[in-house]
Amino acid sequence: MKKILIVNASKRRNGNSYALEKRFMEQMEGKAEVMAFHIGEKDVRVCLACDGCKRQHTPNCVQKDDFTALIPEIDSCDAMLILAPVHWDQFPAQLKAFLDRTYSFMDFTQPDFSMAGRKDKKLAGYFFAGFGPVDVYTTMVETNLKSFATAGFSDYKAHVAGDANVPGSIMEKEENLKVADEVAEWLLA
Numbered sequence: 001m002k003k004i005l006i007v008n009a010s011k012r013r014n015g016n017s018y019a020l021e022k023r024f025m026e027q028m029e030g031k032a033e034v035m036a037f038h039i040g041e042k043d044v045r046v047c048l049a050c051d052g053c054k055r056q057h058t059p060n061c062v063q064k065d066d067f068t069a070l071i072p073e074i075d076s077c078d079a080m081l082i083l084a085p086v087h088w089d090q091f092p093a094q095l096k097a098f099l100d101r102t103y104s105f106m107d108f109t110q111p112d113f114s115m116a117g118r119k120d121k122k123l124a125g126y127f128f129a130g131f132g133p134v135d136v137y138t139t140m141v142e143t144n145l146k147s148f149a150t151a152g153f154s155d156y157k158a159h160v161a162g163d164a165n166v167p168g169s170i171m172e173k174e175e176n177l178k179v180a181d182e183v184a185e186w187l188l189a
């Protein structure tokens with residue numbers, strides 16, 4: 001059974017990221033082992049840029065927080081799904097901290113700069129925006145997803161659902177739900 005890690009970076013419990021997470025969980029039941037990591041409720045500190053992780057050649061971090069505890073799950077999963085809002089045209093702050101901390105997978109002694117145990121993992125980013133330009137945000141999300149290659153996510157897909165300010169409104173948007181179904185299928189394949 002595939003192991004899928006969901007990283008939810010919304011603070012709105014009744015919002016769209018959480019609504020889609022619930023739907024994904026139901027769809028994946030019995031088909032994959034799914035673990036959800038709710039960044040908003042976790043202690044994910046900023047990267048100290050101390051290079052302490054470069055003293056070893058397996059993913060590690062000197063900080064003792066919820067990100068460090070998650071490193072083995074990030075390294076061993078088959079796929080990761082990020083569900084998140086767009087904040088000020090960018091990744092929300094907690095998710096950017098999460099991305100920065102994947103520096104703990106970077107290894108300058110390797111030709112591909114990665115000490116990830118697996119480098120064939122899939123990554124999907126499904127984002128929500130209230131009013132901004134979806135095409136611009138899709139490029140922004142893709143640019144950020146690319147950086148997860150260091151942690152072994154070599155294949156990625158991005159989708160941004162616009163006009164999503166109303167909490168839970170995703171559940172009434174057939175087109176966006178269709179894309180969510182395609183994302184779920186791709187992650188499970």
Ligand SMILES: Cc1cc2nc3c(=O)[nH]c(=O)nc-3n(C[C@H](O)[C@H](O)[C@H](O)COP(=O)(O)O)c2cc1C
Binds near residue numbers: 011012015084088167
């Ligand atoms: C601090 C903050 C900044 C935001 N910035 C943007 C933005 O730049 N562009 C945009 O379209 N929506 C912006 N929004 C709206 C959210 O992206 C939108 O409400 C989204 O659907 C929330 O996702 P959620 O329901 O999963 O929490 C912002 C919301 C907050 C709270």
